[in-house]
Amino acid sequence: MRVGLFATCLIDLMRPEIGFSVIKLLEQAGYEVVVPPAQTCCGQPAYNSGERGVARDLAEKMLREFEQFDYVVVPSGSCGGMIRVHYGDLLRDDPELMSRYGRLRGRVFELTDFLVNVAKVELQPGAFKGPVTYHDSCSGLRELGVKAQPRALLAQRGVDVVEMKDCEHCCGFGGTFAVKYGDISTAIVDEKCANVHASGAGTVVLGDLGCMLNIEGRLRRTGDTSTRVLHIAQVLAGDAGND
Template sequence: MRVGLYVTCLIDLMRPEIGFSVVKLIEAAGFEVVVPPAQTCCGQPAYNSGERRIARDLAEKLLREFEQFDYVVVPSGSCAGMIAVHYNDLFQDDPELMGRFGQLRVKVYELTDFLVNVAKIELPRGSFVGPVTYHDSCSGLRELGIKAQPRALLAQVGVEIAEMTGCEHCCGFGGTFALKYGNISTAIVDEKCENIRASGAETVVLGDLGCMLNIEGRLRRAGDSTTRVLHIAQVLAQDVRDV
């Protein structure tokens, strides 16, 4: 079966190695991965800023590019949430687009949800040195119910999780929120960084690159050069053989 991989802007521009790890995992589960080369933004920044026309144009573009696939996999809770939840709002005044979106919606999965509930992947126990602590991103958790899935996958590869206090609390990024309300965002991420340090883990793992860049950036600016901040795909794929 063919999986359309929606890479996301941040992975494409900032951490392409995460995208390669995602491809490795999906192919190891027995699926063909296709990355539409013309894909761009899902429209979330425009939507959050009240630019509905721009968000609608981007949503229609994504719909045209991905409706051909058996599944659409997104390695980001925020982008997956935008597509699966908020496109319904953007298309509500157009019955034809709503019909097409309805067919796409049931095929859209956040990466860990896809690996656990669709691919039912069985990963080898790996060589990753733990423990890690896990940050639950807001959109993945609250819009898509992503909570148990990443932890189940980490357990498969033998990674111990040291749960931090407030693992479900926001990291302060929130897309354009961090730009509009910098002081509040900084206070929130400072609390998150303190909880990471208090967990005793040397690595924080998560499933959304926006959160990853925000947390890593604040740790580094605060003088912490040792705590690793990794996307879950990087941890899961490191001992998976190339297909």
């Protein structure tokens, strides 16, 4: 079966190595992976800023580029949530687009949800060193129900997960929220970083690069140069650098 990988803007521009880890995982699960070269943004920044016309154009573009695939996999809860939850709002006034979206929607999955519930992978234990703590990103958790899936996959790989306090609380990023409300965002991420430290784990793992950059950036700016911040795809694929 063919999987279309919606790579996301942040992975494409900031951490392409995460995308390669995702491809490795999907290919190991037996899927043919295609990355449509013309893909761009899911439209979430425009949607959250009230630019519905721009967001709608991007939603229609995404449909054109991905509706051919058996599945669409998104290594980001926020982009996955935008496609699975909010495209219906954007396209509701166009019956033809809504029909096409309705056929695609059920085939769009966040990465760990796909690996657990569609691919039903059985990963081999790895050699990842040290405990990790897991941050539940808001959109993945609340819009897509991603909670048990990443932990189940980490357990398959033999990774010791130490739960931090308030692991389900926001990291303060929230896309444009971090720009519009910088002081509030900073207070939220400071609390998240304190909980990471209190967990005793030397690594925080998560499934959304926006959260990842926000947490890692704050850790580094406050003098923490040792705590690792990794996308779950890197850990599961054995690309974390300490296997």
